Amino acid sequence: MMGKIKPSDERPGRLVGLQYGALARGAWLRFAVFVAASLPAVAIWKATAGPMIAGGWFVLVVMMALALMRTERTFGDAERRQLSADELRTHLAMVGLAGGLWAAPMILFSDALTSGSAPQYAVMVMLVGVFVLSLSVVPTAALVFIGIFGVGGAIGPVVNGDFMAAAAQFAFSGVIAGGALALSRLYLRLRLTEASLAEKAETVSLLLHEFEENSADWLWSVDSSRRVRGVSPRFAHALQMHPHEADGQPILRLIAGEGWESGSLPSSLRDLAERLKRRESFSNLMVRVNVGGRSRWWELSGTPKHDEHGQFSGFRGVGSDVTEQRESAEKIAQLARYDQLTGLPNRMMLTEALGTALQRAEQWRTRCAFLMIDLDRFKAVNDTLGHQIGDELLAQVSRRLRVLMGQHDTCGRLGGDEFAVVMADVNDRNAVDRMAHAIIDVLSKPYDVDHHTLYVGASVGSAVGPRDARTVETLMRNADLALYRSKDEGGGSHFAYEPQMHAHAEERRKLEFALRHSLERDELTLAFQPVVDATTEQIMSFEALLRWNSAEFGPVSPAKFIPIAEDTRLIVPIGEWALRRACEEAARWPSHIRIAVNVSAEQMLDASFASTVVSALASSGLAAERLELEVTESIFLRDGGAAQNTLSQIQSLGCGIALDDFGTGYSSLGYLRNNRFTTIKIDRSFVTGAAKDSPESLAIIRAVVAMADALDMTTTAEGVESERELDRIRQLGCTKIQGFLFGRPMGAMEAQALLARDADRKIA
CATH class of the missing domain: 3.20.20.450 (EAL domain)
Known part of the structure; x- marks a missing residue:
């Protein structure tokens, strides 16, 4: 604050720039006060010193005020540059000379102060005090001036034996010096706060600009009426509109498409509307929007904003178009339930369907069935013609199976050349056998794959629940036992599970032993x-x-x-x-x-x-x-x-x-x-x-x-x-x-x- 710095010291140098920049802005005021204070001084001293000396002193005061003003006005750009040590010393020396110019007549013509007019002296001292306080943005200069002025004003009374006047002079100088320091400290705090806020605002502006330029996300803002304001170019691009077209429009109207007029809004949009209405923050909210006539998925985050009085003024937030990621995630998630080669439900989905069917059969005292299908001679196709032909064959098998399914039936692929059918409603005792033989007949017809005519049969094993089992695992295992019986018999046939079925279990036991x-x-x-x-x-x-x-x-x-x-x-x-x-x-x-x-x-x-x-x-x-x-x-x-x-x-x-x-x-x-x-x-x-x-x-x-x-x-x-x-x-x-x-x-x-x-x- 006192300006005792090294030119290379960045932060103190910045403080000095703030001080001297303010000094330049008040140069005219100090010039006027400096000159005005000299007028009552001339009136006090001209009787003792004579008009010539008093007038010459006044001329010197005006010249010094002009020189000081010209020097201070060179500091107009001090906040944007580094001041040199010579500039600081020059200004301090001029302030010291100005203080000496005022102290000289107070020492030389001290009798005039005793015999002079008290109102004139009071006006002079008041104006000098105003000058010092206006100089307080540079406290070193203010202290130099008031120090010289105070010492000069006290010497005369001391010489004349008026120690009370000297004490009063020192007290006045101390009060003015303290006031100057307080004002300087307050000014610097205010300026540093302003500079810090401006710097933060600039940093935020740069970060937002960088975010807009280099991020796939965009910023959005709505007022208290939920109308978009300050539409950024990236947000306008997401809306497929020009910024001025979107500005002022209700955000829900912009992203609801035809649903805005019909009132048929997706649940995610209704959720967004409710959050905006309740003025509550939200993060990573997946919203299905309709822009440009196309359905898209946006991920939105928003926070309520308030004005300086604490009143709600709208929302601001971040958004991004995640349509491609959403679709890719859905595709990958679909793998958990569907077989990619055939498009049929996979083992997990078949298991769920069988569990639902078995639960319903227990509840309503009906029956369900699980049929396991294994292709005969499929391994030979793979070994001789390769997996590419085998995969195409499996795809054709899946298409034939779909045709046979009824309203309550589900077919799927368990893996490899194994398929399965869940029959959720089996009231007819012969329905399972009819379905099994229909599968065998359809799958046994010739296939045309890449100019190859292929023949593969099908073996089917079935189990009926809850008659044969009351759990999904047991029912699937029993159907598997029946399938092995069908394979043992040469394939191309259907066997229903029977408690006496031991052939597969015996073979498995022998294989296990070996x-x-x-x-x-x-x-x-x-x-x-x-x-x-x-x-x-x-x-x-x-x-x-x-x-x-x-x-x-x-x-x-x-x-x-x-x-x-x-x-x-x-x-x-x-x-x-x-x-x-x-x-x-x-x-x-x-x-x-x-x-x-x-x-x-x-x-x-x-x-x-x-x-x-x-x-x-x-x-x-x-x-x-x-x-x-x-x-x-x-x-x-x-x-x-x-x-x-x-x-x-x-x-x-x-x-x-x-x-x-x-x-x-x-x-x-x-x-x-x-x-x-x-x-x-x-x-x-x-x-x-x-x-x-x-x-x-x-x-x-x-x-x-x-x-x-x-x-x-x-x-x-x-x-x-x-x-x-x-x-x-x-x-x-x-x-x-x-x-x-x-x-x-x-x-x-x-x-x-x-x-x-x-x-x-x-x-x-």
């Missing part, structure tokens, strides 16, 4: 399928696939023995063997090649699984970052907390975690939010759909790839079998590719040979 001894008999092997980089086609990793060649049953399909292993928890020792064997084999490969091993829910829920992973890595010498464990979303359905805990332990070792079969079962975005996966594997059904330019498949793959990129994950497209599929997957941005186009599952020796050829190709 599976328990498969490890000690060395009947299990691993096959390895390559995963390549989508851009360079270089091998990045292999997926280890379990195979069982039973001495009793011959080659047993994984689809057959793995469910048995999981049900009996044999999957835990078998999975440990597979993990150790895969790590041992991968340790022989080049250091940049990774190995992926499938892990079942039973393994993940085993308390010692993390220790098993550590042991497998240690014994094989394989680096943890070269091991990736593939899990499906089913691991979270039984005990999600335990599964997440195990995943965290494994990830802390440095191993990768891949989410397999994403979108084909119980898909949930919550799994991606709560777990740090390294890879999302996109199911072949989506790859096939994308190659056929299916809008749904394209949208879903784009959404999954974008989501994976945002979460720092890689994506692997499964089941790529053609160049068209490869090109489309590359266009969609998938990171890695796996499929017959780059290699079928192979033995360990073949995998090493393939790696050797890949290395030679790199060198070449």
Whole structure:
């Protein structure tokens, strides 16, 4: 405040700029007061000093006032620049000279003060006080002037022995000095507050401008009548209007479309209207709007605003158009309930439908039925013609099934070549048999797929509730037992569940017994399928696939023995063997090649699984970052907390975690939010759909790839079998590719040979 600064000191320099800028604005006033104060002084001293000396002193006062005013007016831009030390010293010296000019006659002609007119002296002192107070914006200058003036005014009375007058002079000087300091402090506080508010306002303005320019969101504001005000360009663009057209319009009219006139507003718009009416804040409110004749989704947040008197003056907030995100989220969420390849309800939705039907049957004492359908000879189609033909065949099967469904029937796909039908109202004893035979007849007709005429039959097993079971799980299991009976009989037939049905259970028991001894008999092997980089086609990793060649049953399909292993928890020792064997084999490969091993829910829920992973890595010498464990979303359905805990332990070792079969079962975005996966594997059904330019498949793959990129994950497209599929997957941005186009599952020796050829190709 006193101006004792260094020129490089930014904040004090700013204070000095404020002080001297105000000094420049009051220069004319101080000039007038300075000159006016000299007039009664001349009247006091001219009798003692003579007219010539008094007049000369007056001329000097006017000249000093002019010089001081000219100097102070140069400080007009002091608030915008750094004042030099020379400028400050020059002004302080001039103020000191002005004080000395006033002190000189008070010392030299002190007798005149004693004999002079008291009113004239009072006017002079008052005007000098006004001058000092007007100079108080620069307190150093004010103190210098009043100090010199006060000392000069006290010397005369002291010389003449009038100590009371001297004391009065000192008291006057002290009061004026204190007032000057108080005014200076108050002025600086006011100016700093103004500057701070202006700076904050400028910062807010810059931030809002930056927000408007670089954000996809926009700002909106309405007055107390809910009419939009201050329409920003981005908000006007969202409304598809010019800012001046939208300004002053009711916000609900702008976004309700035709519903404004008819009164038929979406519930989300009514919710928005209620919140605005109740003047309550809201955040991330999803609102369905209609702008430009098109339905859109906006996400709005708003806060009531009030004027300086505390009166409600409207709302201000932020909004964004989330139509694309909403549609993508709905597509992904739909995966949890519908099969993407066929468009039919998936296992989850079928289970819900059966639960509802069973509950209704219990309540109204009626019957419902569950039919399980398995395609005969479908595996042969896949093996000989490939998955692309097989997928098209499944799509045609689904279309034929839809035609057969009645008002209370629901058909869906359980997975693979298994379908199911829920009959919610079965009053006729023969209705289930008629439906089953109609399914067999329709599905057994020839199919025309890509210039191939294909014949596949269908086997059907059924169970009626609540007669055969009173729970969903038991009813589905009994229908499955009946289906196995149909398959055992050669297929193409329908069997209803019977309590005496033991054939399937007996076969399962024998398979289970053989599976328990498969490890000690060395009947299990691993096959390895390559995963390549989508851009360079270089091998990045292999997926280890379990195979069982039973001495009793011959080659047993994984689809057959793995469910048995999981049900009996044999999957835990078998999975440990597979993990150790895969790590041992991968340790022989080049250091940049990774190995992926499938892990079942039973393994993940085993308390010692993390220790098993550590042991497998240690014994094989394989680096943890070269091991990736593939899990499906089913691991979270039984005990999600335990599964997440195990995943965290494994990830802390440095191993990768891949989410397999994403979108084909119980898909949930919550799994991606709560777990740090390294890879999302996109199911072949989506790859096939994308190659056929299916809008749904394209949208879903784009959404999954974008989501994976945002979460720092890689994506692997499964089941790529053609160049068209490869090109489309590359266009969609998938990171890695796996499929017959780059290699079928192979033995360990073949995998090493393939790696050797890949290395030679790199060198070449």
